[in-house]
Amino acid sequence: MNVPASKSSSPEETIHGHGLRMTDQRRAVFDVLMGERDHPTAVEVFTRVRAKVPNISLATVYNCLDTLTACGLVKTVAHERESARYCPNLEEHAHFFCESCGTVSDIPLRPRKQPQDVWNFPADFSISHHEVSFGGTCPKCAAKAAKQNRN
Ligand SMILES: [Zn+2]
Numbered sequence: 001m002n003v004p005a006s007k008s009s010s011p012e013e014t015i016h017g018h019g020l021r022m023t024d025q026r027r028a029v030f031d032v033l034m035g036e037r038d039h040p041t042a043v044e045v046f047t048r049v050r051a052k053v054p055n056i057s058l059a060t061v062y063n064c065l066d067t068l069t070a071c072g073l074v075k076t077v078a079h080e081r082e083s084a085r086y087c088p089n090l091e092e093h094a095h096f097f098c099e100s101c102g103t104v105s106d107i108p109l110r111p112r113k114q115p116q117d118v119w120n121f122p123a124d125f126s127i128s129h130h131e132v133s134f135g136g137t138c139p140k141c142a143a144k145a146a147k148q149n150r151n
């Protein structure tokens with residue numbers, strides 16, 4: 001079970017809390033995830049990090065991602081049988097998978113709502129974490145489809 005990072009502490013403090021250091025490589029991987037929040041796979045992270053740290057290996061990127069995930073700075077997103085994707089958004093949110101273009105969007109939980117407010121949980125279940133995903137059509141693909149229908 002991952003320990004969630006507290007929102008007030010910096011990534012450095014969070015990683016120190018786990019007895020680890022924010023190395024340059026971990027920082028570079030974290031910056032890539034924070035930069036473009038499109039839920040990249042490890043290989044996509046590797047491609048982006050290599051632009052800044054040319055000699056980094058894929059194995060190192062995997063190690064950095066494992067460390068950041070274990071420290072609760074990043075979450076993994078699993079979808080069907082695809083490779084894991086990485087998400088640095090620590091707010092409560094669900095993922096929306098576009099069935100047309102494959103993009104993954106963050107869908108925030110409504111303010112002041114908890115999963116228990118939305119899902120009908122029997123009283124004896126205790127929630128430690130939740131992971132919700134939706135599938136459908138993203139706005140871009142919906143607009144494209146609407147345009148095609150007009151022609
Ligand atoms: Zn996300």
Ligand SMILES: [Zn+2]
Pocket residue numbers: 098099100101102103137138139140141142
């Ligand atoms: Zn789409």
